[in-house]
Amino acid sequence: MDDYRNGSGAPAQGPSFAPQTIDAHPLAFTGGGGEYFRVWIVNVLLSIVTLGLYTPWARRRTAQYFYGHTQVAGSPLEFTAPQGKMVKGFVLLTMIMLAYNIAANSGQDTAVALFLLAGALLAPYIWASAMRFRLASTRWRGLRLQFAASWREVYTASWPVFALALVWMGVVFGLQALAPEAAAAVQALAGDKPSLSMPRITAPMVGLVLLGLVLSVLCFIRLEYNYKSLLVLRAHLGTEPGRWKPVYTDFVRVWLATVAVFLLCVLGIAVVVAALTGGSAMMLKGIGSRSAQWIFLVVIAGMVVLFFLLFLASTPALAYREARMFQLLWNNIGLGQVARFKCDLGTRSYVGLRIRNLLFTLLTLGLYRPFARVSEYRMKLESVTLHVKGGVDQVTGALARQQEGGLGDALADAAGLDLIG
């Protein structure tokens, strides 16, 4: 993809003769946590007063705050999504959710299955609509970003989803061949009927399931890779297309490192917990079997603590993955022959920030969230430097194919899309 050139390739007139200088523009965030706290609290209040109906306006205000304070080569970004479309999508999505909730709560299994099936089939469409909406709503120096992937390309890029389904069908058939009684047990489990005899678990069966799991993870990584690369390669600013260098194995490496970090965290927490419970088990013995209710409570509390610990262990791993992925992308993408990005995000400092933010957010019952959001956004954004060859005013606009304002766009925006990635 290195020589992805569009038409004439070089900027239209003049500058190609002059010696082209490369300017470095560090990206900057000019907002602040305290200021965003007020944006956020206003959104929360108005959402409460309007019973949640304010949500699309709140989303737009949030996006405009972050975009308006993001300086790219001295010019702020603009978020220009039409409010009407956002409201329409929000109302539609709320109705669908309500219908789904009612169907699920009243036990209408056919309707629920239909909802889920439609959701799965439409997921690539919704993803692409979301990206189209998000990019088209982003403007810089008067030029809109565009996402120009065709539906065919989107569904082709989604092949890992279908591969995933095949993998699990294969696993089930394989299990059936290896041990018919085990497959029957699986079916009984699915049918909510207690199976009488526990099937004997053999090594090939475990191997098969493990193989299925590994293949699934590989499919997920492939899906992420496909979508990210499609997004960058089919994104345009004016006539300049996106550039993409990472390969699939880069993604796999990040995932492997993430799993290693997660296991390390679990190990560390397990050691600490073992040291602590050694003490409390003695204490329990002291209380004795005076009250059985106590044991019941202790078990419940233990489960809660276990979940909390898993949550704690996953936070560093998730932050690590986010940082590594961010570095991988922003060191390897660009815009035509005009722009490259470089990123010097510190993995360790980002993970530290995320853990600190999580603790403060928990301690303040969520009130710290806006400060956390700003500090994470700032750290990521300000780690990126934009290198431009030949000046920032050379990009020409392409005649944008005006989007027909499809329902998908509006729906996608409401579908919980995190605008401030």
Added chain:
Amino acid sequence: MSTPEQAALISGRWFDGQSSKARPVMVGLRSTPQGPSLVLHPLSQPGAEPIVFHWKEVGWPEAWNERKPQPRVVVDLQGHGSVEIDAVADWRTALAAAGARPGLAQRMQTRWGVLLAVLLAAAIGLTLFYRHGTPWMATQLTRWVPLDWETAMADQGLRQMDDGLLKPSQLPPERQAQLRARFDALARQIPPALQRYPDYAPQWTLEFRKGMGANAFALPGGQVIMTDGLVQAATRKGLDDDALVGVLAHEIGHVVHRHTTRMLVEQGVLQMGLGLALGDVSGILSTGSALLTGLHYRRGHEREADCFALGLMRHAALPTAPMGTLLLAIAHDEDEEEKGNGKKPGASRPSPKAPDGTAHPIWSLLSSHPDTVERATALRQGQAAHCAAP
């Protein structure tokens, strides 16, 4: 050009949407009845006519901070690109001078007084809505729910419970028939004054099951389930069938008031509304408040069913005191049992159940136990303060 407009000219850079090249412009604001319009004077073509954009054709950027304006502001000209302005403070002054009225969000954003006023209004409004609005709305919406839908839901719920929690009853058939006759007689006697939904005609049936302790519950659509444990508890305490008939009246109350359906609607509104409003603050806060409000509704339903039972029993000239005694005795047994084996049995008192039949232990802990004594006392006296006068 007129003088006031001249005074308000602010320099800016115009990006026309065709290229990333900036064009120097002067921006003026003109006051109109709808709001200020924006006048763009391109400086690159000296003789060119200024371009006028009406109030509606401009995306006006919000002011986030009155004391410390952002370093650069971008005005959205929609199809005509955008204008970048460095002199943000001058821009704000000119906008105010041209008669721009900031929206509520911006006033809350920049003035603490407005924010506090809305905070207060929100607290009051929220309380009123979730206390009175949602139950009222659920009551009205339930009018449109067809009976078939309720019956289908009840059948499915009962089937699920029969798979695990419940077993066939071991009461002798003649005893079952005896109680069923009392039940049918009671259901026939419901006076029109006690009918909550005038056109609602449920199919009244009484079923017996074993399991779930001493319990009785109503399924939407008119099925009432009574467990062997409850019948035995009444016998053990030496109470006659009037106690059991009282419990049945309470369950009939749940059906007549369509509590299960109303609860479904209420839960839906709660989860959606509070999830959207508080979800961004914290999940604990939004689920917690949804849970507590749900409990409040549930207690309201119990009270309503008690009042119905009092009314129906009075109409049928039957005493409610035995039912109160039974209620107290069961609650007492339950406490003993808890102390004994430390295991929490399912909620054992006449209560509406979710269609899946799982009475959450925490719910019964929070909702039923504190006011069992109060309820039983009211039933023994045959009247309750919270019931409307017959």
